[in-house]
Amino acid sequence: MHFSRFPRVRVAHLPTALEFMPRLTEVLGGPQLWIKRDDCTGLSTGGNKTRKLEFLMAEAQAMGADLVITQGATQSNHARQTAAFACRLGMDCHILLEDRTNSTDPNYNYNGNVFLDYLHGATAEKRPGGVDMHAEMEAVAQSFRDKGRTVYTIPGGGSNPTGALGYANCALELVNQANAQGLRIDHLVHATGSAGTQAGLIAGLKAMNAQIPLLGIGVRAPKAKQEENVFNLAQATAEKLGCPGVVQREDVVANTDYVGEGYGIPTPGCIEAIEMFARLEGILLDPVYSGKGAAGLIDLCREGHFKPTDNIVFLHTGGSVALFGYTDAFKYEGTHLAVAAE
Numbered sequence: 001m002h003f004s005r006f007p008r009v010r011v012a013h014l015p016t017a018l019e020f021m022p023r024l025t026e027v028l029g030g031p032q033l034w035i036k037r038d039d040c041t042g043l044s045t046g047g048n049k050t051r052k053l054e055f056l057m058a059e060a061q062a063m064g065a066d067l068v069i070t071q072g073a074t075q076s077n078h079a080r081q082t083a084a085f086a087c088r089l090g091m092d093c094h095i096l097l098e099d100r101t102n103s104t105d106p107n108y109n110y111n112g113n114v115f116l117d118y119l120h121g122a123t124a125e126k127r128p129g130g131v132d133m134h135a136e137m138e139a140v141a142q143s144f145r146d147k148g149r150t151v152y153t154i155p156g157g158g159s160n161p162t163g164a165l166g167y168a169n170c171a172l173e174l175v176n177q178a179n180a181q182g183l184r185i186d187h188l189v190h191a192t193g194s195a196g197t198q199a200g201l202i203a204g205l206k207a208m209n210a211q212i213p214l215l216g217i218g219v220r221a222p223k224a225k226q227e228e229n230v231f232n233l234a235q236a237t238a239e240k241l242g243c244p245g246v247v248q249r250e251d252v253v254a255n256t257d258y259v260g261e262g263y264g265i266p267t268p269g270c271i272e273a274i275e276m277f278a279r280l281e282g283i284l285l286d287p288v289y290s291g292k293g294a295a296g297l298i299d300l301c302r303e304g305h306f307k308p309t310d311n312i313v314f315l316h317t318g319g320s321v322a323l324f325g326y327t328d329a330f331k332y333e334g335t336h337l338a339v340a341a342e
């Protein structure tokens with residue numbers, strides 16, 4: 001795979017570290033748990049969207065865009081990383097935020113990622129949950145074009161074949177690291193949402209015949225829908241890479257048993273996973289994605305889904321800034337009162 005064929009703005013701190021998690025491994029009694037630190041990609045507290053944006057923002061730059069527009073949920077990590085990336089390129093950023101949770105918590109609505117969106121100088125507008133966010137975004141983009149702006153729109157999560165190249169490249173990076181360290185990876189696990197991360201990874205893994213099974217832990221859509229979204233995007237990404245047909249339907253596996261009540265609503269397992277990573281490994285997860293991904297990983301370990309000697313890599317996709325939008329979900333002494341007491 002020859003990624004330098006594609007336009008790219010290099011911003012991410014790569015390669016991200018691949019580390020062993022000794023205390024979590026010990027507490028769970030195996031398998032051997034490793035973590036790939038894509039929470040440390042370096043842009044405005046990091047996260048997985050930065051790898052995708054390296055390829056997307058290169059397209060924006062090539063078309064001479066002066067404004068990028070994207071959309072996501074209120075606490076979107078993608079929106080925050082897009083806003084920060086636009087700063088690096090001297091572009092303006094406008095964001096449409098969908099209220100998927102109906103939360104009235106001021107921290108959820110204004111702290112965490114939302115605070116950073118504004119800190120990066122982005123403008124934002126809200127939409128109620130359930131509207132067609134892509135259509136809303138295209139309509140807003142047209143109104144800016146009518147005013148003479150050169151607009152580049154980025155789909156939710158940066159998930160199209162261009163963005164997914166970032167995760168095909170991550171697959172190559174991971175396999176190179178494993179080879180250099182002499183690590184045999186038996187399974188790769190991560191949280192899957194808008195599908196670009198899983199689609200890029202599976203396209204990359206299959207294109208190089210890595211023989212590493214990939215498991216996405218869903219955070220929103222039901223299994224059939226999630227797998228269909230990932231498969232369609234993985235096929236298109238493989239085609240863009242010059243390897244059409246390498247991804248089979250059965251390569252795409254999503255487990256959606258850990259979504260709980262819905263997108264952005266933490267589950268008890270998610271809170272437990274966040275506390276376990278924080279207290280055993282000093283690693284911060286988030287309540288929307290990586291916490292639910294880790295909840296799935298921990299449950300599957302407990303259920304004996306993996307062999308004790310298996311090496312499992314958890315891809316940490318970031319998002320810990322969203323913790324500050326969810327202090328209410330953690331009943332530590334006084335912390336959930338911080339805003340109310342103001």
Ligand SMILES: *Cc1c(COP(=O)(O)O)cnc(C)c1O
Binds near residue numbers: 157
């Ligand atoms: C967006 C996101 C994901 C999911 O990645 P997709 O490519 O949208 O499937 C996982 N974790 C975090 C922290 C994210 O922000």
